[in-house]
Amino acid sequence: MVLAGARARSSARPGAITRRTHPLWFLFPAYGLLLVFFVLPTVYQFVYAFTDWSGFKASIAPVGLDNFGQLAADGTLFRSLRITVVYAVLVAIFQNLFGFGLAVLLERDTVINRIVRTLFLVPVLMSALAVGYIFQALFKGTPVLADTTWTIVVVALIHAWKWMGLAMLIYLAGLKTIPLDILEAAKIDGASRWKTFWRVRAPLLAPAVTFNVATALLGSMNGFDVVQATTGGGPARTTELLNIFIYRTFGQGLFAQATTMSLVLFLLVAVLAFPVIRVLRRREEMMS
8 A cells, every 4th residue: 555655656747736735625715705896896886877776765776777868968977087088198198207217217226226216116105095195285275286277287297106116117127128139239230329229128118118008097097096185176176087976976875876987987998998008019019
């Protein structure tokens, strides 16, 4: 019996993972959490959007597309959608410009550059609400957050400031992974540092651009905390993102309408953000 066990062990491939040592039921807790906190809420969002669920009724009845019709008739929803799209585009532009610029300036591995990189990563680790309240206190008593035209730009800059350290890190990683032989070949061909950067190095950053643009768009289209803490959607609701509108509607007890808005936001992300990411991915494949 001992010899048989030894032969069985010796016949097993080295490094092989068996079901006995790694049973699949170890995944059940993770799948359970995913089901309870992601799958079920998503399914119920699609269900309750077509009902009259509210805090003023004891029962829930289906209403078809009435919620969508009411929201379409109210210009507030389309205004919030427009503000959300403008905010997302501004954040994506600012965050990538700041991150790219910092990565280029701090590319050299010097002691000072390493310290500065760490300092720019501090806002990434901070709470978004804390960042919003800090800037609210800084701008208190000034007209910066009172202008109905430029306040959306200000809050977009604050959002980009918080996350530009992450963009910087991704661009730095992209710059560090560019093969040196390509740069040496460009130098031998007589290309200047400027042409080498824009004609050789910048195109090779396509994967970093895709990641940073995607995270900036998805994060800002689902934005809430920075704007809520800084302006609360004001002045005159000019910074009222769709998530802030949903938050206020849900707080009024209009649960079905708030759920419908959440579904509209989901569709907005799918229609606008994902095609942009697909175009960037195609551009990345062409450059590679």
